[in-house]
Amino acid sequence: MARHWADFQYEIYLNGMTGAVPRLPTDLSRLEELTEQRLGPGPVGYVAGSAGDGSTARANRAALERRRIVPRMLRDVRERDLSVEVLGRYLPAPVALAPVGVLSIMHPGAEPAAARAAAAQGVPFILSSASSTPMEEVAAAMGDAERWFQLYWSKDREVARSFLSRARAAGFSVLVVTLDTPLLAWRPRDLDRAYLPFLHGVGTANYFTDPAFLAGLAKPVQEDPNAAVMHFVNLFSDPGKTWPDLAFLREHWDGPIVLKGVLHPDDARLAADAGMDGVVVSNHGGRQVAGSAAAADALPRVAAAAGDRLAVLFDSGVRSGDDAFKALALGARAVLLGRPYVYGLGLDGQPGVEHVIRCLLAELDLTLALSGHATPATVGPADLEESAG
Secondary structure, eight states, X not given: OOOOXXXXXXXXXXXXXXXXXXXXXXXXXXXXXXXXXXXXXXXXXXXXXXXXXXXXXHHHHHHHHHEEEOOOOSOOOSSOOOOEEETTEEESSXXXXXXXXXXXXXXXXXXXXXXXXXXXXXXXXXXXXXXXXXXXHHHXXXXXXXXXXXXXXXXXXXXXXXXXXXXXXTTOOEEEEEOSOSSOOOOHHHHTTTOOGGGGTOSOHHHHTOHHHHTTOSSOTTTOHHHHHHHHHHHSOOTTOOGGGHHHHHHHOOSOEEEEEEOSHHHHHHHHHTTOOEEEEOOGGGTSOTTOOOHHHHHHHHHHHHTTTSXXXXXXXXXXXXXXXXXXXXXXXXXXXXXXXXHHHHHHHHHHHHHHHHHHHHHHXXXXXXXXXXXXXXXXXXXXXXXXX
């Protein structure tokens, strides 16, 4: 039974009959400013900040805004079905929550609150390796809902192997491997405040509960937390990894593997050649390479290179239902939503995340219908035009 996501607007209007209005804006682009006003500058800067002067984040938005939707008329859109099959999974809509680390800096409910919100709406939750809650606790909060695990590929093979084993045991079905963070980028908003939560042991929960990680410590974490943090820093990522190393992941993960951070079509071809199942076209929301290509500009070329060999997903810059529509038209099978749901979490916990998901999907449903589509499957490049500037 297809969900009628657009009905959320009537729910809002009917609630208004009793004087109730939404606790958060329904224009999700307004959430960042509200979060800036209400939360501390360190946490807000960590989430909202970007590499360099923010040019890549701005380019992500500009690339989506430059593309305009061309609606078609007199098509039957009474019954709409936003469901898609991605990586062998049935999803009620072409949206998942992107992996974002250290959510406890935004709200005490942290990852479990966001995960429960995703589960309640039926969209996959992608848990970051750098979460502030151990993966087993997040899985328990979700019941049997669809959940994927994002891997920061550690220098320590045993830690990486242990993470994969734990994630599989906890019911995470898809592995999302972030490739664009072999080093932490130059991020002035964090640097100017010398704010890095990991150095305070925040965002390290999966490591500090991992037997392979703990085996590398001379003393338990609580006896020498500084040594544990330094051990984490030393093995967190590995700039020496190359394409042949993907065989290790394939050997230790029996489900779909998706590579996140792909912007070049040749990297999509290499991913397919290596037996991967998908790629996420992403520049980490502008957080890794200042001056990088905009993700939406890279998407059509990567999708063409992937062909039918890979599932192509997209993130970086999605703030609305029409952004999601544009990403689908440019070749994505599904989109990952990042910062907006984190702002929703920071402002209103689990209900805030649910509000963000429902707003985005209601707007996507309406945008599809009003553009002449009853399903994402019929959306393509012909539905967009590119404006000058």
